[in-house]
Amino acid sequence: xxxxxxxxxxxxxxxxxxxxxxxxxxxxxxxxxxxxxxxxxxxxxxxxxxxxxxxxxxxxxxxxxxxxxxxxxxxxxxxxxxxxxxxxxxxxxxxxxxxxxxxxxxxxxxxxxxxxxxxxxxxxxxxxxxxxxxxxxxxxxxxx
Numbered sequence: 050x051x052x053x054x055x056x057x058x059x060x061x062x063x064x065x066x067x068x069x070x071x072x073x074x075x076x077x078x079x080x081x082x083x084x085x086x087x088x089x090x091x092x093x094x095x096x097x098x099x100x101x102x103x104x105x106x107x108x109x110x111x112x113x114x115x116x117x118x119x120x121x122x123x124x125x126x127x128x129x130x131x132x133x134x135x136x137x138x139x140x141x142x143x144x145x146x147x148x149x150x151x152x153x154x155x156x157x158x159x160x161x162x163x164x165x166x167x168x169x170x171x172x173x174x175x176x177x178x179x180x181x182x183x184x185x186x187x188x189x190x191x192x193x
Contacts, residue, residue, distance in 0.1 A: 058121075060097030062106070064142070065120045067095040069113045071147045083112045 070080050070091075077088035077095075084091075084105060093099035101109070110117045140146040156162050172180060 055097035056100075059100050062101060062120045063095040063097040064138070065122070066091075066101070066109060066113075068142055069115055069119065070095075071142060072150075073113060075113075080109070080112065084108050 070077070077091040081088045081091045086105070090099065094101045094105075106120060107117055110119065113119075141150065153162065153165065156165070
């Protein structure tokens, strides 16, 4: 008897595969070429619908520049925080999330990064879809 529902570990490994691929800016097709498989197979691995073999996982780790253990790393999170973690994880895996994180991590100045965080928090706290930056009270000397 086969179970059509993907196993949680397969889903987790797939999410980690996708996350690392996106961080590196690789397409599914390019990763598939490196591994000698189709982009459709990469899609199935990333969704957890197909299990990735140990040898393919080792090869993927090499291409993606991470140890195999990277795919199994998991932070223990209280059950009450799981929805927030899912939302954050979904955003981090989105194109906007990857673009934002790439841009943010390329900023060398700690002061500038902190100012961006301050601005982002202020905009989030305002919770108004029509908010303008001029309307936000900021507590950063760099934004005055």
